[in-house]
Every structure is written in structure tokens, then in C-alpha cells.
Amino acid sequence: MAFLGAAGTVTGSKTLVEHDGRRALVDCGLYQGERQWRRLNWQPFPVAPSGIDDVVLTHTHLDHCGYLPALFHRGFTGPAWCSPGSVALVPIVLRDSAHLLEAEAEYARTSGYSKHDPPLPLYTAADAERAITALRSTAYDTRTRLASGGELTLVRAGHVLGSASALLHVGDTTVLFSGDLGRPNHPLLRPRAKPPAARHVVIEATYGDRAHPADDPDHLEMAACIRRTIERGGSVLVPAFAVDRTELVLEALGRLRADDLIPDVPIHLDSPMALKVLAVYRSAAADGELVDGIEATLDALPRWRTAATADESRALNRPKTPCIIVSASGMANGGRVVHHLASMLPDPRHTVLLTGYQAVGTRGRALVDGAREVKIAGSYVPVRAEIARDEGFSVHADADELLAWLHELPHEPESVFVNHGEPSSAAALAERVRRELGAVVVVPRYGERVRVD
Template sequence: MKNDKIRIHFLGAAGTVTGSKYLIDTGEKKILVDCGLFQGLKELRLKNWEYPPVNVENIDIVLLTHGHMDHTGYLPRLINQGFKGPILGTNPTLEIAKIILYDSAKIQEQDAERANKEGYSKHSPAEPLYTIADVDKTIPHFKTIPQAQWIPLFLGIKVRFQYNGHILGATFIELDINGKRFVFSGDIGRVNDFLLYTPLKPKKADVLFIESTYGGRFHQEEEDALPEIEKLVNETISRGGSLFVPSFSVERAQLMMFIFWKLVKENKIPKVQMIMDSPMGADVLELFQRTKDWHKLDYDECKEMCSHFTIVSSYQETMELRQDKKPKIVIAGSGMLTGGRMLNYLETQAQYAENTLLFVGYQAEGTRGRKLLEGAKELKVYGKYVPFDMQVAEVEGLSAHADHAELIGWMNKLKKQPQRIFIIHGEKEGAEAVQIGIKEKYGWESEIPQLYSIEEV
């Protein structure tokens, strides 16, 4: 007798926020939804070096919800481990993944080189997780898929990618396997976003995978965050300091540019030098101009906004700007201070109390960003500790993630209760809050799977 049970392997973002990877094993086909890198806690980051507890060579296809590192950053490792199939995503998702993977590989190569030169790594020699050459081998597997259309994958299996806000190209994925529908939320965007449209909602799900990044937490509206940012800029500049904004290079950097441009245009903040220091962010800006269908900003607005910023791409320019004490606004990666150009600025500027460090996105457990938010007074940068005396501020209304109410509301178009609901992509408190929220609003039971668990549905 044929076993028609489908097995789900939770290979990442289960019991934690990062490393999204879900393997759907139909018995005949193996489909990986997302292929993210673990970030944050060292015990999680170390898992990036391990071979996953499945046979990678047997995976037939990869489907990507969106281009962020914690959903795509493991792809070069997967290729090195023997994956040979196609990697499907929307056009902006694959463009962003390409930008992120090359940037990540370059940073890893540079960090390994610097660690070996300065001798601060425990590993001898220090090696990158993957190289630019590894990314070169990954990109040919990319295959662009249109949104909102059912695409046949295999006999009895089809897929549809649906607009989800969050970042350019982001989607939730509907996977029909012999008539049973699996819905993967990916990262759900905001209902009212300055740059992106409202996420669509699924109408049917037999098995639902729902993210819980901001479970139990409620954002203010983006519009309500503007006075807060205006006040922070004016206070910082008036005391002779600079405002530093660690920012995810995809969407968040462009959103912060939009906000500062808007405040300057309305004469609400002084005209100081505004810097967007992220080669990746610059590439994404160019992508914004090519993907009008995915966002609200028109070409002329995009051009005018960019004209107000110094767009930095060369590392040499970063090294010069970080020594400059004139008040300015700096947007640079990475959003959780796990790497990127912002660390170069903090290496020289963190000790000055007149400066402000403004967080505008989620700070995962174990990251430098989370530690500074929790009051750390020193910062480890490139193997050494620097004193940290900056003012620290956080504005939560600018998150690209749905808050608790938006997460629960995202399910309200489902015509009937899913057979199984798995709460993923959240720390313990967030996942449990979503579980309670689903029960209170819909009366539905749900489960919180743990890393490397396997479920049959």
C-alpha cells in the first residue's frame, strides 16, 4: 500500500528567527522552501558549517520566498554539498539574492584575510563560509518565476508566488501537492508601508507555515515614527553629533533615505550631509528603478531622493568619511551590526557621546545590535573591543515585518481551518504569542516545531 504521507523537515527558522529552510518530502520529490543562513547566536552560526541532516544531492528544487540573507544565504553551501536543481523565485528576489550573495562572499573573504593578517581568529587559517567563486556556481541555477500564476513543477505538484510586501519581490508561496495545499508565509510585510503595497492573503491552506518574528509586539504606524526621527536628528545635530543608522541594505536603507529626504524637503531637519554607504544598497536602489510594479515610488521621486545623498561605494571613501567629525546622517549595513560598513564607522565613532545610534529593524538574539540595545558599553569590532558611549535609540514603527495584529489578521481570508498550523521564524516568546493569538481569534490549534524536527502530514 502506497504511503501518501508528506514529511516536513524543519532545517532552520524553527524555534529561532534565522536560517529559514523547510524540506517537503513527498516520497517521490524533495522540495526545499528557502535556504537561509543562521545569524546571531554563535551556536546557531556554527550550524552554517555543518552538513544538514538530509541528503542534499536528493533535493530536486529550491523555492525562495524572498531575497534576504536568512532566506537565501546558504545557497552556495547547498551547491557545494551537491545540489544540482533549479532555484526559483520572482525576478526582484533573484536579483536581490545575487546582490546579497556576492556582497556576503566578498565580506567573508575580506574578513578571513583580515583575521589571518591580524591573527585574531581561533582558526588557522580563517576561511570564508563561501567564496565569490562559489556564488559564481550558484547563480546559473536561478530561474525567474512570475507572481500570481500557478506554475507546474512536477506531476501533481504546482506552485504560486503571491505578493507579500516586506521587501522588493517578497512573496508567500502556495504549493499544491496532489490537491493538498501547503502555504509558506515567508516574511509578511506591513499593511501601511511608505514604499510597498499591502500584502495579499491566502484563501486556502491545508498546512500553514506562519512566521512569528514580531509575535506579541505591536508597531506604531510608519507615519507616526516620523516625529520621533525628526526629534532624534535635531537633538543629535544640535549637540554636534552624527546620526548612524545600521540598516538592512534591501528596502530598509531605501526607506530610511525616503524618510530623511521627506524631512529635509519639509524643512523639519537641517541640511547636513546624508550618506548611504552600502554598495549593496546602491545596487538595490538601481533595482527599485527597474521594478516599478513592486513598489509605490516613481522614477522621478527615486531620482530626486538619491540626489540628496552621497552614495558611497568605495571602501577608501568609507575610511575617509569615518574620520570626519562634522555632523551628518549615515545609513550603512548591516542592520543587526553582524558585519558591513557600519562597523567601520563605529570603530572610530562609538566612543563619542554626542553621536546617536538609531536601530530601525529587528535585532536578533546574540547580535551586536541586540547587545547594544540591552546596554552593552563596549563593542567588539574586527577582533578588538572599543568603548561604546553613543546614545542609543530604537524606532520600531519602521519594521518591514508585520506586527502581532497584522500576523493574526493575515490569516483572516482562509475559508476553513487548516489541518495543521506550524509557527516558525520566531523566538520562543514571539511564537507563543502568535499561538495564543490564533487560538483567541480563530479557535484554531497550532504547533511550534523545533529545529531539525520532522513532521508527517
């Protein structure tokens, strides 16, 4: 087994499992955040993509599926296995990613700030379509034979729609990949399943060194933030992932509006991708994939205005009246939210409300850490707007919840590999696992290979 991503960081998830000359790649994520990691997206893949037989995707976030078109561009031709929910969502994510990469390359060409001539995208829309045609659906709790010779079983992870933990039966051993684990209770999703038995476990550590703050299920702090911003004549910009996070933010805004806890100001949903994702969530509700009674919750979402065109989106950069703008991406690193930030950050009337984990090296993390200026499209922009957080939207298990998942294993594993976390988070979780379980516990290095036979 080789750790080719998410080792020393929370992005770029890729773990290669090899047996009898056959190879399966569990997750195929894009590196985001710090430049030292993003550069790896452009480096030759550590093994020949043409020699990989299968890809397994645990869920649809870019740091787990976003490199798949590049893998095809470089020679991979096999199937990509995932849950039915991910089969519905991954095409939306990959098409959007390819569009942004192509647009970024074109902007770099026309503005002249690239070192390359001509600047090229990491992958194109055509590469994304090739990856989409390779998606193969496998239901939860069902064994699927892989081209690499092993067997795959997905179990519900409760992180986003379609998210899964992946159990691989390879030769005489079993390896369980947690994927990104959700919290015990999600407002929209069915809860995560108990993990199946495995000899070896690879567990994520995004929140491995901390507990989530005390629950604020009514999002009263968010309401107070919105009220004070509107009172001073400003608008609230909410960077939000299109998958799951936007749905949760809209649900919260609907409840706050119904309870008269926030003013009746326009709500703009500036994310064509989020609208497509919302349609998938509505379909999943009809198929029984979400919690019981969720249709009423979805029907109660607040009425929003959409920015159908780029010109309509740019018009929101300087709102004429106070409003709330929900726009992707969640870490403020790409998408339409970036030009909103460029216009709104210098104005102290406005607020940028961050709603989830902000990876090191992202623009969102810089804002959380108190940056006085941030770089956007090659120029520095002063940060005078209020920067606020509402961590009540997190759908990542915290340290206690990660340990609880391990304790639910039917049998104690022989070894636990802690990845997908910043170094301090992974080290802290590994130490807790050592204290509470009798397993060998390892925080793997990038590129490290281990035997698990």
C-alpha cells in the same frame, strides 16, 4: 515536512517538504545572531544536498537566501525558484555576502585571531555565481511545476520587493508558507495579497508577541534625534539593510529635509550594495511593481554622497563636520557599518539610530539592550554614543497583522505551524491562533519532522 531552520530563532529559514522520495526546500537562509545558531551554518546539512530537487525562495534577505551558495558547495544542483523581483535582487545579496565572507576569512588569517589554519569562508564568490545561475523566475499567482513533482504558486507578501508567500501543492495536500509578511501599508510596495486556501500553514512569528508602536509616519522622533545630535557637534550613524530599508530611510530623510525638520548636513550613503538595490527598485517602479506615483517619491530622495572606495568609507569613521551616514548592515553585524561603529561608539557626541528588528545575538540587539561595550574584530569597544531607535521603518507584520492574514484564508486550515520567531514570540502567537482558529497549532522544534498528508 522537516523544520531545518528558523525553529527557535528568526534566522536560518529552511523547511524541507518530502513526497514520494522527492524533496523541495522552502527557503535557504543563513543563520545569524547567536553563536549556537551561527555554528549550524558550518555543520553538515541534515540531508544530502544532492538529494534535494528544488529550492523555493520567499525573498531576498540573507536569513532566507544566504545559505544557497553553501548548499551548492555541498552538492545541490537543482533550480531555485523565486519571484522576478527576487531574481533581480538575490544576485546582489549573494555576491555581497560572498565578498564579506571571503574578506572576513582573510582578515582572520592576517590578524591571527582564528582558531583555524588557514581560516576559510563558508562559501566563495564562485559558489555564489553557481547559485545565481540556478535562479528561476515564476510570476505571482502562476502555478509552476517543480522538479520535485509538486506545484508552486507565489503570492505577493508585501515585505520587500519580490517577497512572496509560497503555496505548495504536493500529492493530495497543500502547504502555505507565509514567508516574511509585510504590513498592510508599505510606502513603496504594492500591498500583500490575500492568502490562498491551504490545508496546512507555516507562519512566521518575528513580531508574534507584540504590536508595533503607534505610527509616526512623519518620523518626528527621528528628526528630533538628528537635531540634538547635530547641535552637540556629533553625527548620526544609521545601520540599514541595503534591501528596502535604505530606500525607506532615504525617503524619510528627504521629507524631513524638505520640511526643514532636520539641518542641511551632508548625507553619506556608504553601501555600494544599496546603490545597486536602489537601481532595481527604480526599474521595478517603471515595470509597475511599486505603488502608483512612486517615481515622484524616488526622484525626491535627498542628494547623497557616496563612498566609492574602502578608503573613502574609512574616512567617514571620524567625520570632520556633523553628518548623517547610512550604511549596511541593518543589525550592525557586518559590512562597512562595523568600522564606523568602532570609531563612533566611544564618542558621546554621536548617535547610532537603529531602524528595525534586531535579532538576539546581533550587535544591534546588544546596543538596544543597553550594552556598555560591544566586541568588534576581536576587541571590546566602549558604548558612549547615544543609542536611538525608530521602529516606524519596520516592514514586518506585527501580531495583530499576522492574525489578520490568517483570518483572510478562504478556509480555516487543519494545522498551523508557527516558526521564524524567538521562543516567546512564537509561543505567544501560537496561543492567540489557538484561541481564534479551530486548527491544530504547533511551534516546531529544530529538526522536527511532521506528516502533512
